[in-house]
Amino acid sequence: MSLLLWAKGPGFALAAVLFLLGTAMRLAEILRLGRGTDLARPRGAAGGQALRTVFSRFLPAPGLFARSPVVHAGGYVFHIGLLVVVIGYGPHLAVLGIGGRGLPAGLIDGVTLLTMAAMTALLAARLRDPVKRLISGPGDYGAWGLVFLPLATGFLLVNRVLLPFEPLLALHLLSVEVMLALLPFTKLVHAFTFVLARGYAGAIAGRKGAHS
Amino acid sequence: MSDSPGLATLLRHHGIGRRDFLTFCAGLASALALPPVLAPKLAHALEAARRPSVIWLSFQECTGCTESLTRADQPSLEQIILSMVSLDYHHTLQAASGAAAEAARRQAMADNHGRYLVMADGSIPLGDPGYCTIGGMSSADLLAQTVAGAAAVIAVGSCAAFGGLAAAEPNPTGAVPISRLVTGKPVVNIPGCPPLPLAMTGVIAHFLAFGRLPELDSLGRPRVFYGETIHDRCPRRAFYDQGLFAKSFDDEGARQGWCLFQLGCKGPTTRNACATVKWNGGTSFPIGSGHPCLGCSQPSFWDAGGFYRPLSRPAGLGPGMAAAAVAAGAALGAVAASKRPSERQPVTLDDLETKS
Missing domain, CATH: 4.10.480.10 (Cytochrome-c3 hydrogenase, C-terminal domain)
Known part of the structure; x- marks a missing residue:
């Protein structure tokens, strides 16, 4: 019980502070840096293209899906599945302070398994591809583990596998807290910065009169 | 054991027939998770058992555990089992008091040395023994003296098993559980506030029938009653x-x-x-x-974090602390970004070649 109480109390507070502080720091740094001044005469609207690009990049570039279907399909399943599990499960809604019943536990179970399977396929694809393997470092594999562990411990917790409820709940909370605390300082920060990255890219292209 | 009639005689004396007794034994075997084939053996063993002497010690407790055992309003399995023991010392239930009560305890200890059971409810104040004294003795001394000649110790209730309410933060009396002070004797924890009467009597029945305590879990609780979660x-x-x-x-x-x-x-x-x-x-x-x-x-x-707070819900972060974290992060980020370009370390072609 002491581990669970620590995870629910000081552990969560520490993780939340690091998450908020780190995320604010990263966003402020990026926004403060901004972009270099472009002295050329604008040939199009930057703002509209910036907004459009934030959403258009949710779709794969033409032809890329067919060239690497596993990576694209896996990516969609993993990201959408993660979203469904995080905000669709009743107890998660309670933790987030959102009302509603949530989705049935059986459905969440299935989505969790599918999400973990997609993540495993993506990891295998990364390891099998010599180019991806070359450009992958500890940060990439670490980020994969930080996301996979909460999913795995959550699945074990709901299904009461390997360990009793209490230590599994403590492990699940701790794995989420580690992910939260490290999110701003790892590649997982793209959960927030993707908006800025796409927006800047869209704005630059839009100013040049190109569609992004 | 006390020189008293066996259970069969006692049951007849209470007007309980053999059919009822066998039904009870079958239920008890089920409660103790024993195979059905052992039910007749359990009945035979209980019939032949002599009444063991039980010394019940109460320390920092609320008497709720005793209430749990004694508040049944009709003859119950628990009462049947309790009729099997010779309760030689119990603050709440015994008629004697003062020196006579303490004399009864010492007499029971002397007469049944090595064979009597000690049942204890309540925690022991180690920080300040003055919080709980009985007959001029500290709780710890009374426990040590009584346990010395016991066959086994049964810690009844969460206070005796784990410290309970008295040991809750900030634990002003320095309360500790019974198991912390008993060495060299088997100790069974039967926690609960109060514990189920069947858990208490089931352990006694097991001890009487088989001469040993039931299998325990890592917290010293009988697995038959504490093996699964609610x-x-x-x-x-x-x-x-x-x-x-x-x-x-x-x-x-x-x-x-x-x-x-x-x-x-x-x-x-x-x-x-x-x-x-x-x-x-x-x-x-x-x-x-x-x-x-x-x-x-x-x-x-x-x-454990509040009775009405969901198990999975973290304690939360106050809005003040959350706002402070965001503000501090934003300030740190702005400071980092405002460094002069010469202080930054841009990625060079050499860096990329080194990495690849």
Whole structure:
């Protein structure tokens, strides 16, 4: 019980502070840096293209899906599945302070398994591809583990596998807290910065009169 | 054992027939998770058993455990079992008091040396012994003296088993559980606030019938009664699996009998047999009556984060601290970005070649 109480109390507070502080720091740094001044005469609207690009990049570039279907399909399943599990499960809604019943536990179970399977396929694809393997470092594999562990411990917790409820709940909370605390300082920060990255890219292209 | 008639004689004396006794033995064998073939052997062993001497010590407690045992309003399995023991010392139940009571305890210890059972409820104040003294002795001394010649010690209730309420933060008396002070004797913990009467009497019956204590878990609790969680056998479990939770005590979910997890139920982390044995002659138990399990048979349940706070919900972060974290992060980020370009370390072609 002491581990669970620590995870629910000081552990969560520490993780939340690091998450908020780190995320604010990263966003402020990026926004403060901004972009270099472009002295050329604008040939199009930057703002509209910036907004459009934030959403258009949710779709794969033409032809890329067919060239690497596993990576694209896996990516969609993993990201959408993660979203469904995080905000669709009743107890998660309670933790987030959102009302509603949530989705049935059986459905969440299935989505969790599918999400973990997609993540495993993506990891295998990364390891099998010599180019991806070359450009992958500890940060990439670490980020994969930080996301996979909460999913795995959550699945074990709901299904009461390997360990009793209490230590599994403590492990699940701790794995989420580690992910939260490290999110701003790892590649997982793209959960927030993707908006800025796409927006800047869209704005630059839009100013040049190109569609992004 | 005391020189008293066996159980069979006692039962006849109480007007309980052999058929009732055999029915009781079958139920007891089931409660103790014994194979059916052992039920007749259990009956035979209990019939032949002599009444053991029991010395019941009460320390920092509320007498709720004794109330649990004695408040049955009709002859029960528990009372039948209790008629099997010779309760030679019990503050609440004995007629004698003062020096006469202490003399009865010493007499029982001398007459049954090495064979009597010590049942203890309440925690021991080690920080300041003055909080609980009996007959001019500190609780720790009384326990040590009484346990010295005992066959086994049964710690009844969460206070005796884990420290309970007295040991809750900030534990002003320095309360410790019985097991902390007893060495060289088997100790069984029967936690609960109060514990199920069947758990108490089941352990005694097992000891009488087989001459040894039942199998215990890592917290010293009999596995037969504490092997599963409340959640495992909860009648509301199906609603948990469907994601149907009561959000308040008077909402539609509560009226529909949905899961009480979000109202703070500790069933998933609590090992006890309440959901199967139930209370008041099998009438109901807290969750059955619409109240979350408090987790009273687990260590430190008073300090387990609040009775009405969901198990999975973290303590939360105050808005002030959250705002301070965001503000500090934004300031740090702005400072980092305002460094002169010469202080930054741009990635060069050499860096890329080194990495590849």
